[in-house]
Amino acid sequence: MPFIPPLDDPWPGLVPPVRVDPAGKVGPTRKQARGPGWRRTSRGLYVPAEVDGSDLRQRIVEAAAVLPSYGGVAGWAALAWCGGRWFDGLHPGGASRRPVTLVTSCQDVRSQAGITISAERLDPREIVVVQGLRVTIPARAVAFEARYARSLGAAVECIDMAAYSDLVSLEECAQYAAKLNGWTGIPRFREAIPLADENAWSPQEVFMRRVWTVDAGMPRPLCNRPVFDENGRHIGTPDLIDPVAGVVGEYEGKLHLEGAQRSRDVRREGLFRGLGLEYVTMLAGDCASPSDFIRRLQEAYARSQWIPPEDRRWRMQPPPWWTDTSTVHSRRTLPEWERARLLRYRAA
Structure with a gap:
């Protein structure tokens, strides 16, 4: 039996079609x-x-x-x-x-x-x-x-x-x-x-990964992998990361351009840069013509080469308390209460 996540009952509010009924009881005349x-x-x-x-x-x-x-x-x-x-x-x-x-x-x-x-x-x-x-x-x-x-x-x-x-x-x-x-x-x-990847969180991330690897010719990045500091504190989970070069990529749609979300994004970028990671964003407008994003990505890779090893303070190895959700298998094995708790952030 294939895995199908628990679903809310989809029938409330839905109406199955009916055939003509001469009596008009179970369908229209x-x-x-x-x-x-x-x-x-x-x-x-x-x-x-x-x-x-x-x-x-x-x-x-x-x-x-x-x-x-x-x-x-x-x-x-x-x-x-x-x-x-x-x-x-x-x-x-x-x-x-x-x-x-x-x-x-x-x-x-x-x-x-x-x-x-x-x-x-x-x-x-x-x-x-x-x-x-x-x-x-x-x-x-x-x-x-x-x-x-x-x-x-x-x-x-x-x-x-x-x-x-x-x-x-x-x-x-x-x-x-x-x-x-x-x-x-x-x-x-x-x-x-x-x-394909089992841990992409949106179609926009899939597109960005394709531009990153196919159009820009850069190494294939990891999708939505947590980044930690030297003390094991979770700093963030970027959309894409090349852990060898130390380059982070984030997709920012229209909702990211103003208000509280923009403030959170700026703070998040600062935290990543503070660990020695280079940071590049893909904007909604880049989807139609990604040439500007490719240029920014190439520049980020070029800058990353000059970051001294002692300034590269990010860690990809999760601490013992961390629960992995990066694969289909790991998510399927979660109890339903933990699945709801750990995966809710993907919809943000």
């Missing part, structure tokens, strides 16, 4: 279905007009109603339903919605507005029921997304963000990929796995 009080979700299925069709979970419920006797919700929608925080069902930039994919194998089901059909073969062991909906297991859902991703970077982001929610580990991805010889897009999935 034909006349009512044609009126303003009902909204058609797919062929022959309706919900009351006031139901919000833009809600992520409602969209998945409406699409799942089309499933035949065999099959399940696939791809991003399966990951979102299983608790994947970063799978919002939107195209890059958030301008439009992605369709919900249903995998139905050999069942004859047609695509329609907001729903696409995958006829790829489906092992019945790869279907699970989560909170009342049939979905594909996370490893298959991640593989589907990565295989059909628009780019290698998008495939890496998918794996990273599924690992963020502990839906898959890199080992599980590799084991699943080994079974998919000849499948569409499998070379991309396999190429993405060793580039």
